[in-house]
Amino acid sequence: xxxxxxxxxxxxVFIYTFLILLGFSTFYPFWNGLVISFNQGTDTSMGGIxxxxxxxxxxxxxxxxxxERLMRGFVISVLRTIAGTIGAILCTAIFAYGMSKADxxxxxxxxxxxxxxxxxxxxxxxxxxxxxGLGLVNTFWVYIIPGLISVWNMIxxxxxxxxxxxxxxxxxxxxxxxxxxxFFRIVIPxxxxxxxxxxxxxxxxxWNDWFAPSIYVSNENLLPIQTxxxxxxxxxxxxEQTANLDSFAQSKLNAMKSVTSRSLTMATMMVATIPIIxxxxxVQKYFVKGVLVGSLKE
Amino acid sequence: xxQVSLENEHLPKSKEKPLIKRFFQQIDIQLMVLPALAFxxxxxxxxxxxxxxxxxxxDIFKGYFDSPWVGLKQxxxxxxxxxxxxxxxxxxxxxxxxxxxxxxxxxILALMLNEVNRMFFKRVIQTVSYLPHFLSWVIVAGFVxxxxxxxxxxxxxLLESLNLIDEPINFLSIPEYFWGILITTNVWKExxxxxxxxxxxxxxxxxxxxxxxxxxxxxxxRQIYLITLPCIMPVVSIFMILxxxxxxxxxxxxxxxxxxxxxxxxxxxxxxxxxxxxxLQDYRYSYGAAVGLFKSIIGVILLTIANTVARRSGNxxx
Numbered sequence: 001x002x003x004x005x006x007x008x009x010x011x012x013v014f015i016y017t018f019l020i021l022l023g024f025s026t027f028y029p030f031w032n033g034l035v036i037s038f039n040q041g042t043d044t045s046m047g048g049i050x051x052x053x054x055x056x057x058x059x060x061x062x063x064x065x066x067x068e069r070l071m072r073g074f075v076i077s078v079l080r081t082i083a084g085t086i087g088a089i090l091c092t093a094i095f096a097y098g099m100s101k102a103d104x105x106x107x108x109x110x111x112x113x114x115x116x117x118x119x120x121x122x123x124x125x126x127x128x129x130x131x132x133g134l135g136l137v138n139t140f141w142v143y144i145i146p147g148l149i150s151v152w153n154m155i156x157x158x159x160x161x162x163x164x165x166x167x168x169x170x171x172x173x174x175x176x177x178x179x180x181x182x183f184f185r186i187v188i189p190x191x192x193x194x195x196x197x198x199x200x201x202x203x204x205x206x207w208n209d210w211f212a213p214s215i216y217v218s219n220e221n222l223l224p225i226q227t228x229x230x231x232x233x234x235x236x237x238x239x240e241q242t243a244n245l246d247s248f249a250q251s252k253l254n255a256m257k258s259v260t261s262r263s264l265t266m267a268t269m270m271v272a273t274i275p276i277i278x279x280x281x282x283v284q285k286y287f288v289k290g291v292l293v294g295s296l297k298e
Numbered sequence: 299x300x301q302v303s304l305e306n307e308h309l310p311k312s313k314e315k316p317l318i319k320r321f322f323q324q325i326d327i328q329l330m331v332l333p334a335l336a337f338x339x340x341x342x343x344x345x346x347x348x349x350x351x352x353x354x355x356x357d358i359f360k361g362y363f364d365s366p367w368v369g370l371k372q373x374x375x376x377x378x379x380x381x382x383x384x385x386x387x388x389x390x391x392x393x394x395x396x397x398x399x400x401x402x403x404x405x406i407l408a409l410m411l412n413e414v415n416r417m418f419f420k421r422v423i424q425t426v427s428y429l430p431h432f433l434s435w436v437i438v439a440g441f442v443x444x445x446x447x448x449x450x451x452x453x454x455x456l457l458e459s460l461n462l463i464d465e466p467i468n469f470l471s472i473p474e475y476f477w478g479i480l481i482t483t484n485v486w487k488e489x490x491x492x493x494x495x496x497x498x499x500x501x502x503x504x505x506x507x508x509x510x511x512x513x514x515x516x517x518x519x520r521q522i523y524l525i526t527l528p529c530i531m532p533v534v535s536i537f538m539i540l541x542x543x544x545x546x547x548x549x550x551x552x553x554x555x556x557x558x559x560x561x562x563x564x565x566x567x568x569x570x571x572x573x574x575x576x577x578l579q580d581y582r583y584s585y586g587a588a589v590g591l592f593k594s595i596i597g598v599i600l601l602t603i604a605n606t607v608a609r610r611s612g613n614x615x616x
Contacts, residue, residue, distance in 0.1 A: 008518040015410045016419075022407070023423045025486065026430060029441040032452055036444065047450040091334065098330030105321050105328070110335055117338060119598060122345020123590030124570075125577045130345050149337045179326045208434030211551060215578055230436045233443065234558060262449060269440045276432050284425065288494055 030273070037061070037267040041260030060267035070268060073225035077272075080143040080224060081206040088202050089195060091148045096157030097183050114151045131216055142216045143206070143224070153198050160194040161187060197286045207276065225272050232265055352588035365584075372588035381567060389568040393548040395481050401541050403485050404492030405534060409522055411493065412500050427490025439555035442483050446470055471559040476566055480556060484549070495537070499530040539608045543601035546593055550574070569593045 031051070036044055040055035048054070064070055098104060099111070122130070136142040164187065172182045188195070210226035217223060223231075321328065347362075352372055354365040376382060407427070414420040430438060445452050448466035457463045469475050507525050516524065550570040557566035567575075569589060577586020 005517050011519055012413065015413050019410060019414065019419075019423045022489075023426045026426045026490070028452070029445055033441060033444060036450075045449050048455060049450050050452055050455060091337075094330050095334035098327050098334075101324075101327050103324065104331065105317070105324065110331060113335060114338065117342040119601065120346060120594065121342065122348050123587060123594060124573055125583050125587040125590060126345040126348025126351065128578060129348055129351075129583070130341070134340075146341055149334050149341075151338070154334075179330070183330075204432050208432075208436075210434055210436050211554075226434050226436050229440070230555070233436065233440055233555070262444070262447070265440065266444065269437055273433060273437050277429070280429060280432065281425070284428070287428075 030277075033266050033269060033273075036263060037270045039263065041263035044263055045260055060263045061271075063264055064267045064271055069220065069223075070225065070228060070271070072221060073223055073228040074271065076140075076222060077207060077224040077226065080140070081203050084144045084147055084206040085199050085203040087144055088147050088150060088153075089199050092150050092153045092198075093157050093188070093191070093195070094183065095149060096154040097161055097179075097187060099154065100158045100161040101179075114154065117151055128215060137216050138219050138222065140222060142212070143209075146212075147202075147206070150202075153202070156198065157191075157194060160191060164190055193286070193289065196283075197289055200283050200286050204276070225268075229265075229268055229272055232261075232268060349587060349591050351584050352591045354584055356584040356587070358583070368584075372585050373592060375585060376589050376592065381572065384564050385567050385569055385572045388565060389546060389548045392477060392480065392553075392568060393545050395477060396484055396548065397541055397545060399481055400485050400488065400492075401538065403489045405496050405530075407489050408493040408496035408500060408530075409526060411497060412526065413518065413522075424490065424493075428494070429490070430487040431491035433487075435551040435555050438483060438487055439552070442479065442556060443470065446479070470556065471561050473562045473565045476557065476562050480549070480552060480566075483556065484552060495533060496530055499533040500526055503529045535608060539601075539604045542604035543597065545600050546597045 032049075035051065035053050036049055037060050038056055038058070039049050039053040040057045041060065043049075043055040099107065101107075104110075121127075131137060131142060131146065136145060168186055168190070169182050172186045177185060208226060210224070210230050213223055213227040214230065217227075315323075350362060351365070353367060353369060354362075355368050355371075356362075357365045379385075411420055411424065414423075446454070446469040448454060448468050451466070453469070454463070454466040458466070469479060503526065507529075508521055511521050511525055546569065548568040548570070550568075553566050553568060553571050554574070557563065557571075570593070573586045573590045573593075576582045576589070
């Protein structure tokens with residue numbers, strides 16, 4: 001190890017201090033949110049809740065899990081994430097496999113058609129009228145269909161497919177496999193890493209989407225949890241949320257008068273965040289890879 | 299492998315067949331591509347055509363074909379709109395602030411992480427700082443609102459315990475604080491994730507360069523300045539072009555969620571939120587579409603300029 005000069009030592013101390021502060025400032029909002037969600041609402045409003053709950057309680061979560069609207073939103077979110085991801089990855093991969101063929105007629109024009117969409121778009125209002133015109137408003141399909149093809153992901157897939165050893169496909173063709181057969185039996189099984197990475201990003205985009213539902217869906221029963229959460233953050237009226245409870249839950253709630261809108265919001269936020277935090281450690285290696293695949297493309 | 303493809307006889311022969319015949323010979327591949335292209339046509343090109351409503355007084359019952367044409371009236375309306383000055387200023391200021399602070403921040407973080415020798419510490423910081431990128435803006439805004447809350451918000455608790463303030467401050471309804479809060483939140487969300495690319499670029503630098511430099515007595519700081527930074531410059535410039543092309547995207551979801559209080563609208567309203575408000579909340583569809591079109595035209599111009607500059611320096615996107 002080379003001996004460090006004074007200037008370097010100051011720099012190292014500064015770097016460690018800065019990184020510790022950064023780590024803390026990232027971690028703290030989660031922790032504080034968790035603490036508030038487990039603290040009695042009336043007690044929280046008296047102030048001073050930081051690192052540890054003062055009056056520990058499960059009441060906030062009890063209300064959240066009793067709220068049918070929130071639970072339905074959670075199920076909708078899970079369903080759209082699964083269906084949307086599988087659909088988008090499958091459709092985009094098929095598209096990319098076709099585009100990866102060197103002898104595809106019209107390849108150049110098809111590619112130009114794709115690239116243009118990456119730089120120009122109709123914008124919010126014309127897209128809104130398209131979705132409306134297609135009759136997708138207020139259906140579950142509005143979550144799935146508009147995201148089926150992603151030009152960006154197609155290009156990443158295509159780059160990956162081109163890197164696959166040509167011999168494997170050739171030998172599959174010799175054995176009488178058509179292009180579709182080759183795709184499903186040879187190419188897909190070989191594409192594990194890229195599929196995992198792109199699925200991860202697609203799934204997260206689906207889980208986090210709150211804006212599209214807020215403009216395309218007015219049917220309360222179809223809203224995903226993020227959009228409901230947004231409404232809660234906007235209204236911040238506890239009675240509005242409790243009004244959705246059935247009578248049994250209402251009577252239970254009367255026994256827990258301590259729940260406030262703040263504590264309830266926090267508990268809801270935790271319910272919407274925890275799925276991501278749970279899968280996060282397992283997928284970290286994939287998204288690091290994914291970012292690099294995406295940037296290599298340029 | 300080249301031999302195998304040569305033996306595949308139909309390939310060289312098919313060149314002489316007419317286009318239609320060759321097309322039907324590879325119909326299975328075409329069927330993989332054409333449905334997706336039809337999809338792209340519907341979902342990307344029809345809205346582009348729909349932009350013509352910016353030159354109409356769009357009537358929801360008449361559609362694109364029967365709505366009356368009004369020429370550039372919607373654009374004139376926007377330029378004369380009392381909100382025009384604020385919207386343009388906020389868009390420019392917020393996006394410039396995001397660019398000037400949000401763009402170098404991940405680079406600096408990557409340089410700092412690279413100086414850390416304790417692998418466990420480095421991994422923990424990386425893992426923690428990547429996480430906010432994966433949270434929706436709803437969640438992030440929820441955290442910000444909670445931390446800045448007057449009712450047991452941690453920032454107010456901290457400031458009070460330091461005796462810096464006597465009364466809790468309602469930060470999100472004071473216009474002066476909004477840009478700061480917005481930029482901080484954005485940096486907080488993206489700094490870790492943005493650093494991944496630069497860390498990878500740094501990892502690709504030849505370690506001999508550092509050995510030689512330290513032999514010559516260069517300090518760690520000088521090594522960063524003279525070796526690391528120049529070596530990652532190509533990556534930095536590519537990302538800078540992308541960032542410049544995005545300059546007019548001052549943000550949408552973050553502003554929509556954080557600027558709940560109408561009091562701060564004079565500093566929070568940007569083109570995208572303006573389009574949303576007039577177009578989808580006030581139902582002035584053509585007006586919204588015109589403002590959106592105005593923005594995409596400037597965006598394309600910016601991207602072209604950025605790319606021209608980059609091409610001269612040898613780092614082109616196209």
